[in-house]
Amino acid sequence: MQTVWEWLPAIYLFLGGLGAGAFLVAATLEFLGKRYEFDFCPPTLVGAILPGPLVALGTVLLIFDLGAGLREPWRIFYMFTHFSSVMTWGIWILSVFIPLSLVYGFLEVMDTYPLVWERMTKRIPVRRIKRIVAAVGAVFAVATALYTGILLSAVGPAIPFWSTSVLPFLPIPMMPLLFLVSAISTGIGLTVDLSGTLALPDMQKRFRRLPLIHLALIGIEAVLLGLLLITAFVEGGAAAQAAQYIVIGPHSLVFWILIVLPGFAFPLAVHAYTLGLGRHPRLLHLGAGIGIVVAGLILRYVVLVSGIPVTL
Amino acid sequence: MKGKECGPVEKTALSRRRFLGLALASGAVASVGARFLEKSGQRDTAEVRSARYALVIDTAKCTGCRACVEACNLRNNLPEGQSYTYVLDKGDEQATWFLPVQCQHCADPPCAAVCPTRATYIHESGVVLINDKLCVGCKYCMVACPYQARIFDEERGIADKCWLCLEWVLNGDLPACVEACIPGAKIFGRTDDPDNEVSKLIASGRAKPLHPEFNTHPAVLSYIITEG
Numbered sequence: 033m034q035t036v037w038e039w040l041p042a043i044y045l046f047l048g049g050l051g052a053g054a055f056l057v058a059a060t061l062e063f064l065g066k067r068y069e070f071d072f073c074p075p076t077l078v079g080a081i082l083p084g085p086l087v088a089l090g091t092v093l094l095i096f097d098l099g100a101g102l103r104e105p106w107r108i109f110y111m112f113t114h115f116s117s118v119m120t121w122g123i124w125i126l127s128v129f130i131p132l133s134l135v136y137g138f139l140e141v142m143d144t145y146p147l148v149w150e151r152m153t154k155r156i157p158v159r160r161i162k163r164i165v166a167a168v169g170a171v172f173a174v175a176t177a178l179y180t181g182i183l184l185s186a187v188g189p190a191i192p193f194w195s196t197s198v199l200p201f202l203p204i205p206m207m208p209l210l211f212l213v214s215a216i217s218t219g220i221g222l223t224v225d226l227s228g229t230l231a232l233p234d235m236q237k238r239f240r241r242l243p244l245i246h247l248a249l250i251g252i253e254a255v256l257l258g259l260l261l262i263t264a265f266v267e268g269g270a271a272a273q274a275a276q277y278i279v280i281g282p283h284s285l286v287f288w289i290l291i292v293l294p295g296f297a298f299p300l301a302v303h304a305y306t307l308g309l310g311r312h313p314r315l316l317h318l319g320a321g322i323g324i325v326v327a328g329l330i331l332r333y334v335v336l337v338s339g340i341p342v343t344l
Numbered sequence: 345m346k347g348k349e350c351g352p353v354e355k356t357a358l359s360r361r362r363f364l365g366l367a368l369a370s371g372a373v374a375s376v377g378a379r380f381l382e383k384s385g386q387r388d389t390a391e392v393r394s395a396r397y398a399l400v401i402d403t404a405k406c407t408g409c410r411a412c413v414e415a416c417n418l419r420n421n422l423p424e425g426q427s428y429t430y431v432l433d434k435g436d437e438q439a440t441w442f443l444p445v446q447c448q449h450c451a452d453p454p455c456a457a458v459c460p461t462r463a464t465y466i467h468e469s470g471v472v473l474i475n476d477k478l479c480v481g482c483k484y485c486m487v488a489c490p491y492q493a494r495i496f497d498e499e500r501g502i503a504d505k506c507w508l509c510l511e512w513v514l515n516g517d518l519p520a521c522v523e524a525c526i527p528g529a530k531i532f533g534r535t536d537d538p539d540n541e542v543s544k545l546i547a548s549g550r551a552k553p554l555h556p557e558f559n560t561h562p563a564v565l566s567y568i569i570t571e572g
Contacts, residue, residue, distance in 0.1 A: 034487070036483050036486045036487050036496075037483065037487060094482075097482075097483075098480050098481045098482055098501070099479075099480070099481020099482075099483075099496065099497075099498075099500070099501025099502055099503075100476075100479055100480055100481045100500060100501035100502050101480030101481055101482065101501075102481070102501065103501055107461065107478070107479075107480045108480060110460070110461035110462070110463075110478050110480065111460040111461055111480060111482075112460075113460075113461060113462060114459060114460050114461060114462045116457050117457065117458050117459055117460040117484070118458065119458065119460035119482060119484055120460045123460065186458065186488075187454070187458065187484075187487050187488040188454060188488070188490075188558075189454075189490045189555075189557070189558040189559070189560075190454065190487060190488050190489055190490040190492075190558075191487060339487070341490075341492050342490050342555075342558075344432060344443065344445060344490075344491065344492070344554070344555065
Protein backbone atom coordinates (compact mmCIF):
# COMPACT_ATOMS: atom_id res chain seq x y z
CA MET A 33 0.00 0.00 0.00
CA GLN A 34 1.13 3.50 -0.78
CA THR A 35 0.17 5.72 2.17
CA VAL A 36 1.88 9.06 1.46
CA TRP A 37 -0.79 10.22 -0.99
CA GLU A 38 -4.30 8.98 -0.31
CA TRP A 39 -7.80 10.51 -0.56
CA LEU A 40 -7.03 14.21 -0.94
CA PRO A 41 -4.62 13.79 -3.87
CA ALA A 42 -7.04 11.25 -5.40
CA ILE A 43 -9.89 13.78 -5.30
CA TYR A 44 -7.56 16.44 -6.66
CA LEU A 45 -6.49 14.27 -9.61
CA PHE A 46 -10.12 13.32 -10.20
CA LEU A 47 -11.46 16.90 -10.13
CA GLY A 48 -8.66 18.03 -12.45
CA GLY A 49 -9.61 15.31 -14.93
CA LEU A 50 -13.36 15.84 -14.59
CA GLY A 51 -13.04 19.60 -15.10
CA ALA A 52 -10.71 19.14 -18.08
CA GLY A 53 -13.02 16.52 -19.64
CA ALA A 54 -16.15 18.65 -19.19
CA PHE A 55 -14.35 21.63 -20.74
CA LEU A 56 -13.32 19.50 -23.73
CA VAL A 57 -16.93 18.37 -24.28
CA ALA A 58 -18.17 21.97 -24.26
CA ALA A 59 -15.35 23.16 -26.52
CA THR A 60 -15.91 20.29 -28.97
CA LEU A 61 -19.65 21.00 -29.23
CA GLU A 62 -18.75 24.65 -29.72
CA PHE A 63 -16.38 23.93 -32.60
CA LEU A 64 -18.62 21.35 -34.28
CA GLY A 65 -21.41 23.94 -34.21
CA LYS A 66 -23.64 21.53 -32.26
CA ARG A 67 -23.91 24.16 -29.54
CA TYR A 68 -25.97 26.38 -31.86
CA GLU A 69 -28.49 23.73 -32.81
CA PHE A 70 -30.10 24.43 -29.45
CA ASP A 71 -31.49 27.50 -27.77
CA PHE A 72 -30.53 25.88 -24.53
CA CYS A 73 -27.64 23.42 -24.59
CA PRO A 74 -27.05 21.83 -21.16
CA PRO A 75 -23.77 19.99 -22.00
CA THR A 76 -22.01 23.19 -23.11
CA LEU A 77 -23.50 25.21 -20.28
CA VAL A 78 -22.42 22.70 -17.63
CA GLY A 79 -19.17 21.94 -19.47
CA ALA A 80 -18.31 25.62 -19.48
CA ILE A 81 -19.51 26.63 -15.99
CA LEU A 82 -18.28 23.72 -13.87
CA PRO A 83 -14.59 23.21 -14.85
CA GLY A 84 -13.39 26.44 -13.23
CA PRO A 85 -14.94 25.75 -9.80
CA LEU A 86 -14.17 22.00 -9.99
CA VAL A 87 -10.48 22.43 -10.80
CA ALA A 88 -10.20 25.34 -8.34
CA LEU A 89 -11.71 23.11 -5.64
CA GLY A 90 -9.19 20.40 -6.53
CA THR A 91 -6.35 22.90 -6.19
CA VAL A 92 -7.68 24.05 -2.79
CA LEU A 93 -7.74 20.39 -1.70
CA LEU A 94 -4.13 20.04 -2.88
CA ILE A 95 -3.20 23.04 -0.73
CA PHE A 96 -4.96 21.45 2.25
CA ASP A 97 -2.80 18.37 1.74
CA LEU A 98 0.37 20.46 2.07
CA GLY A 99 2.28 20.65 5.32
CA ALA A 100 4.22 23.89 5.70
CA GLY A 101 2.50 25.40 2.64
CA LEU A 102 -0.82 25.38 4.46
CA ARG A 103 0.61 27.11 7.53
CA GLU A 104 2.75 29.57 5.60
CA PRO A 105 0.80 30.03 2.33
CA TRP A 106 3.42 32.30 0.71
CA ARG A 107 5.54 29.15 0.32
CA ILE A 108 3.07 28.05 -2.38
CA PHE A 109 4.62 30.67 -4.68
CA TYR A 110 7.93 28.81 -4.51
CA MET A 111 6.12 25.99 -6.34
CA PHE A 112 6.23 28.03 -9.55
CA THR A 113 10.01 28.01 -9.62
CA HIS A 114 11.43 24.57 -10.41
CA PHE A 115 10.80 23.63 -14.02
CA SER A 116 12.26 20.15 -13.83
CA SER A 117 9.40 19.25 -11.46
CA VAL A 118 6.15 18.01 -12.98
CA MET A 119 4.33 19.62 -10.08
CA THR A 120 5.67 23.02 -11.16
CA TRP A 121 4.31 22.38 -14.67
CA GLY A 122 1.00 21.46 -13.07
CA ILE A 123 0.85 24.63 -10.99
CA TRP A 124 1.45 26.70 -14.14
CA ILE A 125 -1.09 24.74 -16.20
CA LEU A 126 -3.72 25.09 -13.47
CA SER A 127 -2.98 28.80 -13.06
CA VAL A 128 -3.87 29.31 -16.71
CA PHE A 129 -6.67 26.75 -17.00
CA ILE A 130 -8.69 27.84 -13.95
CA PRO A 131 -9.09 31.54 -14.96
CA LEU A 132 -9.69 30.56 -18.61
CA SER A 133 -12.48 28.16 -17.67
CA LEU A 134 -14.02 30.71 -15.31
CA VAL A 135 -14.08 33.22 -18.19
CA TYR A 136 -15.44 30.57 -20.55
CA GLY A 137 -18.21 29.72 -18.10
CA PHE A 138 -19.15 33.37 -17.76
CA LEU A 139 -19.22 33.87 -21.55
CA GLU A 140 -21.37 30.76 -22.01
CA VAL A 141 -23.83 32.05 -19.42
CA MET A 142 -23.92 35.40 -21.25
CA ASP A 143 -24.57 33.60 -24.53
CA THR A 144 -27.25 31.33 -23.07
CA TYR A 145 -29.14 34.09 -21.26
CA PRO A 146 -28.50 37.09 -23.55
CA LEU A 147 -31.40 39.17 -22.21
CA VAL A 148 -29.90 39.31 -18.74
CA TRP A 149 -26.62 40.64 -20.09
CA GLU A 150 -28.07 42.70 -22.93
CA ARG A 151 -26.06 45.82 -22.22
CA MET A 152 -22.76 43.98 -22.13
CA THR A 153 -23.42 41.55 -24.98
CA LYS A 154 -24.21 44.43 -27.29
CA ARG A 155 -20.81 45.96 -26.74
CA ILE A 156 -18.56 42.91 -26.88
CA PRO A 157 -18.49 40.08 -29.45
CA VAL A 158 -19.31 37.34 -26.94
CA ARG A 159 -19.25 34.44 -29.37
CA ARG A 160 -15.98 35.36 -30.99
CA ILE A 161 -14.23 35.77 -27.63
CA LYS A 162 -15.86 32.56 -26.43
CA ARG A 163 -14.41 30.64 -29.38
CA ILE A 164 -10.89 31.93 -28.69
CA VAL A 165 -11.20 31.10 -24.99
CA ALA A 166 -12.56 27.64 -25.85
CA ALA A 167 -9.67 26.97 -28.25
CA VAL A 168 -6.90 28.07 -25.87
CA GLY A 169 -8.70 26.48 -22.92
CA ALA A 170 -9.00 23.15 -24.74
CA VAL A 171 -5.21 22.98 -25.07
CA PHE A 172 -4.85 23.62 -21.32
CA ALA A 173 -7.65 21.14 -20.57
CA VAL A 174 -5.70 18.40 -22.36
CA ALA A 175 -2.57 19.55 -20.50
CA THR A 176 -4.43 19.40 -17.16
CA ALA A 177 -5.71 15.88 -17.80
CA LEU A 178 -2.28 14.66 -18.98
CA TYR A 179 -0.59 16.36 -16.02
CA THR A 180 -2.64 14.34 -13.52
CA GLY A 181 -1.14 11.19 -15.06
CA ILE A 182 2.41 12.50 -15.63
CA LEU A 183 2.55 13.55 -11.96
CA LEU A 184 2.38 9.85 -11.12
CA SER A 185 4.42 8.39 -13.99
CA ALA A 186 7.26 10.88 -13.36
CA VAL A 187 8.27 9.22 -10.09
CA GLY A 188 10.03 6.57 -12.20
CA PRO A 189 11.64 3.60 -10.46
CA ALA A 190 10.36 4.52 -6.97
CA ILE A 191 6.82 3.32 -7.75
CA PRO A 192 6.94 0.91 -10.71
CA PHE A 193 3.14 0.61 -11.07
CA TRP A 194 2.70 4.34 -11.68
CA SER A 195 5.39 4.33 -14.36
CA THR A 196 4.06 1.21 -16.12
CA SER A 197 4.50 1.61 -19.87
CA VAL A 198 1.84 1.31 -22.56
CA LEU A 199 3.19 -2.05 -23.69
CA PRO A 200 6.03 -4.08 -22.13
CA PHE A 201 8.51 -2.94 -24.80
CA LEU A 202 7.11 0.51 -25.54
CA PRO A 203 8.55 2.95 -23.00
CA ILE A 204 5.65 5.43 -23.06
CA PRO A 205 3.98 5.77 -19.67
CA MET A 206 0.39 4.56 -19.57
CA MET A 207 -0.90 6.73 -16.70
CA PRO A 208 -1.16 10.03 -18.66
CA LEU A 209 -3.02 8.32 -21.51
CA LEU A 210 -5.39 6.45 -19.21
CA PHE A 211 -6.12 9.58 -17.18
CA LEU A 212 -6.73 11.64 -20.34
CA VAL A 213 -9.25 9.15 -21.73
CA SER A 214 -10.82 8.74 -18.30
CA ALA A 215 -11.03 12.55 -17.98
CA ILE A 216 -12.96 12.85 -21.27
CA SER A 217 -15.17 9.93 -20.31
CA THR A 218 -16.05 11.39 -16.90
CA GLY A 219 -16.53 14.76 -18.62
CA ILE A 220 -19.13 13.25 -20.99
CA GLY A 221 -20.67 11.41 -18.04
CA LEU A 222 -21.12 14.68 -16.15
CA THR A 223 -22.18 16.98 -18.98
CA VAL A 224 -24.22 14.69 -21.24
CA ASP A 225 -25.39 11.58 -19.37
CA LEU A 226 -26.03 13.38 -16.10
CA SER A 227 -26.73 17.08 -16.66
CA GLY A 228 -27.99 16.77 -20.23
CA THR A 229 -30.42 13.99 -19.43
CA LEU A 230 -31.63 15.80 -16.32
CA ALA A 231 -32.31 19.05 -18.18
CA LEU A 232 -33.57 17.73 -21.51
CA PRO A 233 -35.45 14.38 -21.58
CA ASP A 234 -34.57 13.75 -25.23
CA MET A 235 -30.93 14.77 -24.84
CA GLN A 236 -29.39 11.55 -26.17
CA LYS A 237 -31.71 11.58 -29.21
CA ARG A 238 -30.50 14.98 -30.30
CA PHE A 239 -26.89 13.90 -30.60
CA ARG A 240 -27.25 10.83 -32.77
CA ARG A 241 -23.59 9.91 -32.84
CA LEU A 242 -22.90 10.66 -29.20
CA PRO A 243 -23.73 7.23 -27.72
CA LEU A 244 -21.38 5.69 -30.30
CA ILE A 245 -18.57 8.12 -29.45
CA HIS A 246 -19.06 7.53 -25.76
CA LEU A 247 -19.22 3.78 -26.30
CA ALA A 248 -15.90 3.95 -28.16
CA LEU A 249 -14.32 6.05 -25.39
CA ILE A 250 -15.42 3.67 -22.64
CA GLY A 251 -14.12 0.81 -24.79
CA ILE A 252 -10.74 2.51 -25.28
CA GLU A 253 -10.53 3.25 -21.55
CA ALA A 254 -11.30 -0.39 -20.75
CA VAL A 255 -8.58 -1.53 -23.17
CA LEU A 256 -6.06 0.93 -21.66
CA LEU A 257 -6.91 -0.18 -18.13
CA GLY A 258 -6.60 -3.82 -19.16
CA LEU A 259 -3.26 -3.14 -20.86
CA LEU A 260 -2.01 -1.29 -17.77
CA LEU A 261 -2.76 -4.29 -15.58
CA ILE A 262 -1.33 -6.81 -18.07
CA THR A 263 1.86 -4.79 -18.63
CA ALA A 264 2.25 -4.40 -14.87
CA PHE A 265 1.92 -8.18 -14.49
CA VAL A 266 4.53 -8.75 -17.20
CA GLU A 267 6.94 -6.25 -15.63
CA GLY A 268 6.92 -8.20 -12.37
CA GLY A 269 8.11 -6.93 -8.99
CA ALA A 270 6.17 -4.20 -7.24
CA ALA A 271 4.18 -3.37 -10.42
CA ALA A 272 2.92 -6.95 -10.70
CA GLN A 273 2.11 -6.93 -7.01
CA ALA A 274 0.06 -3.75 -7.48
CA ALA A 275 -1.86 -5.28 -10.42
CA GLN A 276 -2.48 -8.38 -8.35
CA TYR A 277 -3.76 -6.25 -5.44
CA ILE A 278 -6.22 -4.62 -7.81
CA VAL A 279 -7.49 -7.61 -9.77
CA ILE A 280 -7.60 -10.40 -7.20
CA GLY A 281 -6.11 -8.93 -4.01
CA PRO A 282 -7.27 -6.59 -1.25
CA HIS A 283 -8.52 -3.91 -3.67
CA SER A 284 -10.36 -6.32 -5.95
CA LEU A 285 -13.79 -5.81 -4.37
CA VAL A 286 -13.54 -2.05 -4.85
CA PHE A 287 -12.10 -2.52 -8.34
CA TRP A 288 -14.80 -4.85 -9.68
CA ILE A 289 -17.83 -3.43 -7.82
CA LEU A 290 -17.04 0.31 -7.73
CA ILE A 291 -14.99 0.74 -10.91
CA VAL A 292 -15.64 -2.00 -13.50
CA LEU A 293 -19.36 -2.39 -12.87
CA PRO A 294 -20.55 1.25 -12.68
CA GLY A 295 -17.83 2.82 -14.82
CA PHE A 296 -17.48 0.27 -17.62
CA ALA A 297 -19.98 -2.63 -17.68
CA PHE A 298 -23.15 -0.68 -16.92
CA PRO A 299 -22.50 2.35 -19.19
CA LEU A 300 -21.39 0.03 -22.01
CA ALA A 301 -24.63 -1.93 -21.67
CA VAL A 302 -26.75 1.24 -21.55
CA HIS A 303 -25.12 2.84 -24.58
CA ALA A 304 -25.15 -0.41 -26.54
CA TYR A 305 -28.85 -0.78 -25.72
CA THR A 306 -29.49 2.80 -26.85
CA LEU A 307 -27.63 2.26 -30.10
CA GLY A 308 -29.17 -1.14 -30.79
CA LEU A 309 -32.79 -0.38 -30.07
CA GLY A 310 -32.83 3.37 -30.58
CA ARG A 311 -34.45 3.80 -27.19
CA HIS A 312 -33.35 6.36 -24.66
CA PRO A 313 -34.34 5.29 -21.15
CA ARG A 314 -33.72 8.39 -19.05
CA LEU A 315 -33.07 6.68 -15.74
CA LEU A 316 -30.50 4.35 -17.27
CA HIS A 317 -28.63 7.29 -18.77
CA LEU A 318 -28.62 9.09 -15.43
CA GLY A 319 -27.35 5.92 -13.79
CA ALA A 320 -24.60 5.57 -16.40
CA GLY A 321 -23.55 9.19 -15.85
CA ILE A 322 -23.34 8.81 -12.08
CA GLY A 323 -21.56 5.46 -12.45
CA ILE A 324 -18.91 6.84 -14.80
CA VAL A 325 -18.17 9.84 -12.57
CA VAL A 326 -18.00 7.81 -9.34
CA ALA A 327 -15.84 5.14 -11.01
CA GLY A 328 -13.48 7.89 -12.21
CA LEU A 329 -12.88 9.00 -8.63
CA ILE A 330 -12.47 5.47 -7.26
CA LEU A 331 -10.12 4.57 -10.14
CA ARG A 332 -7.74 7.36 -9.15
CA TYR A 333 -7.90 6.37 -5.50
CA VAL A 334 -7.15 2.72 -6.30
CA VAL A 335 -4.26 3.69 -8.61
CA LEU A 336 -2.82 5.90 -5.85
CA VAL A 337 -3.02 3.41 -2.99
CA SER A 338 -1.80 0.56 -5.21
CA GLY A 339 1.42 2.47 -5.88
CA ILE A 340 3.52 -0.05 -3.99
CA PRO A 341 7.10 1.22 -3.54
CA VAL A 342 9.86 -0.69 -5.30
CA THR A 343 11.34 -3.62 -3.36
CA LEU A 344 14.87 -2.87 -2.15
CA MET B 345 23.74 6.72 27.94
CA LYS B 346 20.67 8.73 27.19
CA GLY B 347 21.99 11.81 29.02
CA LYS B 348 25.25 11.53 27.21
CA GLU B 349 23.44 11.43 23.87
CA CYS B 350 21.13 14.27 24.76
CA GLY B 351 23.94 16.71 25.60
CA PRO B 352 25.17 17.43 22.07
CA VAL B 353 21.59 17.42 20.74
CA GLU B 354 20.76 20.51 22.80
CA LYS B 355 23.93 22.25 21.72
CA THR B 356 23.56 21.41 18.07
CA ALA B 357 19.90 22.29 17.76
CA LEU B 358 21.05 25.88 17.55
CA SER B 359 24.10 25.33 15.41
CA ARG B 360 22.07 23.23 13.01
CA ARG B 361 19.65 26.07 12.63
CA ARG B 362 22.53 28.45 11.99
CA PHE B 363 23.96 25.99 9.53
CA LEU B 364 20.64 25.70 7.69
CA GLY B 365 20.42 29.47 7.65
CA LEU B 366 23.78 29.64 5.93
CA ALA B 367 22.74 26.86 3.61
CA LEU B 368 19.55 28.75 2.81
CA ALA B 369 21.53 31.88 1.94
CA SER B 370 23.99 30.02 -0.26
CA GLY B 371 21.15 27.97 -1.76
CA ALA B 372 19.24 31.16 -2.59
CA VAL B 373 22.31 32.75 -4.16
CA ALA B 374 23.00 29.58 -6.13
CA SER B 375 19.42 29.25 -7.33
CA VAL B 376 19.22 32.90 -8.38
CA GLY B 377 22.53 32.49 -10.18
CA ALA B 378 21.33 29.32 -11.81
CA ARG B 379 18.18 31.00 -13.02
CA PHE B 380 20.19 33.82 -14.54
CA LEU B 381 22.30 31.30 -16.35
CA GLU B 382 19.08 29.61 -17.50
CA LYS B 383 20.19 26.24 -16.29
CA SER B 384 17.67 23.76 -15.04
CA GLY B 385 17.90 22.30 -11.53
CA GLN B 386 18.55 18.88 -13.01
CA ARG B 387 21.66 20.13 -14.74
CA ASP B 388 22.98 21.70 -11.53
CA THR B 389 22.65 18.46 -9.66
CA ALA B 390 24.06 16.30 -12.44
CA GLU B 391 27.38 18.12 -12.33
CA VAL B 392 28.26 16.79 -8.86
CA ARG B 393 29.36 13.22 -9.51
CA SER B 394 31.31 12.26 -6.44
CA ALA B 395 30.93 13.29 -2.85
CA ARG B 396 33.54 14.30 -0.31
CA TYR B 397 32.42 11.54 2.06
CA ALA B 398 31.67 7.86 1.70
CA LEU B 399 29.64 5.55 3.91
CA VAL B 400 30.08 1.84 3.20
CA ILE B 401 27.66 -0.65 4.74
CA ASP B 402 28.84 -4.22 5.13
CA THR B 403 25.70 -6.36 5.46
CA ALA B 404 27.75 -9.38 6.58
CA LYS B 405 28.47 -7.52 9.82
CA CYS B 406 25.00 -6.05 10.41
CA THR B 407 23.21 -7.92 13.17
CA GLY B 408 19.95 -6.02 12.79
CA CYS B 409 20.22 -4.51 16.31
CA ARG B 410 18.92 -1.15 15.07
CA ALA B 411 21.18 0.88 17.33
CA CYS B 412 21.71 3.14 14.28
CA VAL B 413 17.98 3.81 14.07
CA GLU B 414 17.84 4.78 17.73
CA ALA B 415 21.03 6.89 17.62
CA CYS B 416 19.72 8.82 14.61
CA ASN B 417 16.44 9.48 16.41
CA LEU B 418 18.26 10.80 19.48
CA ARG B 419 20.86 12.95 17.79
CA ASN B 420 18.36 14.57 15.46
CA ASN B 421 15.77 15.09 18.17
CA LEU B 422 13.16 13.23 16.12
CA PRO B 423 9.74 12.27 17.48
CA GLU B 424 9.40 8.79 18.92
CA GLY B 425 9.40 6.09 16.28
CA GLN B 426 10.91 8.29 13.56
CA SER B 427 14.43 8.02 12.19
CA TYR B 428 16.29 8.93 9.01
CA THR B 429 17.41 5.32 8.71
CA TYR B 430 15.66 1.97 8.85
CA VAL B 431 16.71 -1.67 8.67
CA LEU B 432 15.04 -4.17 6.35
CA ASP B 433 14.88 -7.88 7.21
CA LYS B 434 15.93 -9.78 4.09
CA GLY B 435 16.24 -13.40 3.08
CA ASP B 436 14.12 -16.20 4.56
CA GLU B 437 13.81 -18.00 7.90
CA GLN B 438 16.91 -20.13 7.29
CA ALA B 439 19.15 -17.28 6.24
CA THR B 440 18.10 -13.87 7.45
CA TRP B 441 20.26 -10.85 6.73
CA PHE B 442 19.74 -7.17 7.31
CA LEU B 443 19.83 -4.19 4.99
CA PRO B 444 20.21 -0.79 6.67
CA VAL B 445 18.76 1.91 4.41
CA GLN B 446 18.98 5.70 4.57
CA CYS B 447 19.40 8.55 2.09
CA GLN B 448 22.00 7.42 -0.45
CA HIS B 449 22.89 11.06 -1.24
CA CYS B 450 22.45 10.50 -4.96
CA ALA B 451 24.26 12.59 -7.54
CA ASP B 452 21.00 12.58 -9.56
CA PRO B 453 18.49 12.67 -6.74
CA PRO B 454 14.91 12.12 -7.93
CA CYS B 455 13.69 13.85 -4.76
CA ALA B 456 15.42 17.05 -5.88
CA ALA B 457 14.22 16.68 -9.48
CA VAL B 458 10.54 16.40 -8.51
CA CYS B 459 10.66 19.04 -5.74
CA PRO B 460 8.55 21.96 -7.03
CA THR B 461 10.22 24.50 -4.73
CA ARG B 462 13.93 23.59 -5.04
CA ALA B 463 13.89 22.84 -1.30
CA THR B 464 16.02 19.73 -1.84
CA TYR B 465 19.51 20.51 -3.08
CA ILE B 466 23.02 19.11 -3.14
CA HIS B 467 25.50 20.63 -0.68
CA GLU B 468 29.01 21.29 -2.01
CA SER B 469 30.16 18.20 -0.13
CA GLY B 470 27.80 16.07 -2.23
CA VAL B 471 25.38 15.54 0.67
CA VAL B 472 21.71 15.97 -0.28
CA LEU B 473 20.02 18.44 2.04
CA ILE B 474 16.60 19.99 2.46
CA ASN B 475 16.03 23.68 2.98
CA ASP B 476 13.26 23.77 5.56
CA LYS B 477 12.38 27.36 4.66
CA LEU B 478 11.45 26.42 1.09
CA CYS B 479 9.67 23.06 1.57
CA VAL B 480 5.87 23.25 1.20
CA GLY B 481 5.27 19.70 2.38
CA CYS B 482 3.73 18.34 -0.84
CA LYS B 483 5.39 14.95 -0.18
CA TYR B 484 6.30 14.49 -3.86
CA CYS B 485 9.90 13.70 -2.81
CA MET B 486 8.59 11.03 -0.45
CA VAL B 487 6.86 9.14 -3.27
CA ALA B 488 9.72 9.74 -5.74
CA CYS B 489 12.59 8.41 -3.59
CA PRO B 490 13.15 4.77 -4.62
CA TYR B 491 15.05 4.15 -1.37
CA GLN B 492 12.03 5.37 0.65
CA ALA B 493 14.47 7.43 2.67
CA ARG B 494 12.22 10.42 3.36
CA ILE B 495 10.14 10.97 6.46
CA PHE B 496 7.51 13.61 7.16
CA ASP B 497 7.98 16.03 10.03
CA GLU B 498 4.39 16.54 11.16
CA GLU B 499 5.36 19.33 13.54
CA ARG B 500 6.98 21.55 10.93
CA GLY B 501 4.97 20.17 7.99
CA ILE B 502 8.02 19.43 5.88
CA ALA B 503 9.65 16.39 4.33
CA ASP B 504 12.75 15.53 6.33
CA LYS B 505 15.74 13.34 5.56
CA CYS B 506 19.20 12.10 6.52
CA TRP B 507 21.73 14.91 6.35
CA LEU B 508 24.71 12.65 7.11
CA CYS B 509 24.96 14.53 10.44
CA LEU B 510 26.84 17.11 8.38
CA GLU B 511 27.27 19.48 11.33
CA TRP B 512 29.31 16.80 13.13
CA VAL B 513 31.00 15.49 10.00
CA LEU B 514 32.28 18.93 9.02
CA ASN B 515 33.89 19.10 12.48
CA GLY B 516 35.62 15.78 11.93
CA ASP B 517 33.15 13.65 13.91
CA LEU B 518 31.08 10.69 12.77
CA PRO B 519 27.41 10.44 11.76
CA ALA B 520 25.31 9.13 14.67
CA CYS B 521 24.45 5.86 12.92
CA VAL B 522 28.14 5.09 12.26
CA GLU B 523 29.15 5.97 15.81
CA ALA B 524 26.39 3.76 17.22
CA CYS B 525 27.02 0.72 15.03
CA ILE B 526 28.23 -1.91 17.51
CA PRO B 527 29.44 -4.60 15.05
CA GLY B 528 31.12 -1.96 12.85
CA ALA B 529 28.98 -2.61 9.79
CA LYS B 530 29.06 1.07 8.83
CA ILE B 531 32.40 2.40 7.66
CA PHE B 532 32.73 6.12 7.16
CA GLY B 533 35.48 8.25 5.71
CA ARG B 534 36.60 10.97 3.35
CA THR B 535 36.98 10.10 -0.31
CA ASP B 536 39.99 12.38 -0.88
CA ASP B 537 42.28 10.09 1.11
CA PRO B 538 43.12 7.08 -1.09
CA ASP B 539 44.64 5.16 1.83
CA ASN B 540 41.62 4.98 4.11
CA GLU B 541 39.29 1.99 4.33
CA VAL B 542 36.32 3.44 2.42
CA SER B 543 38.46 4.59 -0.51
CA LYS B 544 40.06 1.13 -0.75
CA LEU B 545 36.68 -0.63 -0.56
CA ILE B 546 35.28 1.56 -3.33
CA ALA B 547 38.42 1.40 -5.50
CA SER B 548 38.55 -2.39 -5.23
CA GLY B 549 34.94 -2.58 -6.40
CA ARG B 550 33.83 -4.46 -3.29
CA ALA B 551 31.53 -1.64 -2.17
CA LYS B 552 28.88 -1.01 -4.79
CA PRO B 553 25.89 1.34 -4.94
CA LEU B 554 22.55 -0.14 -3.92
CA HIS B 555 20.29 -0.72 -6.95
CA PRO B 556 22.32 1.15 -9.58
CA GLU B 557 19.51 0.37 -12.04
CA PHE B 558 17.51 3.21 -10.46
CA ASN B 559 20.00 5.52 -12.22
CA THR B 560 20.15 7.93 -9.31
CA HIS B 561 23.95 7.50 -8.92
CA PRO B 562 24.29 7.24 -5.12
CA ALA B 563 27.31 9.39 -4.25
CA VAL B 564 27.89 8.74 -0.55
CA LEU B 565 26.47 5.32 0.32
CA SER B 566 27.65 2.00 -1.05
CA TYR B 567 27.16 -1.56 0.10
CA ILE B 568 29.03 -4.79 0.48
CA ILE B 569 26.10 -7.17 0.19
CA THR B 570 26.45 -10.68 1.57
CA GLU B 571 23.15 -12.50 1.35
CA GLY B 572 22.37 -14.91 4.12
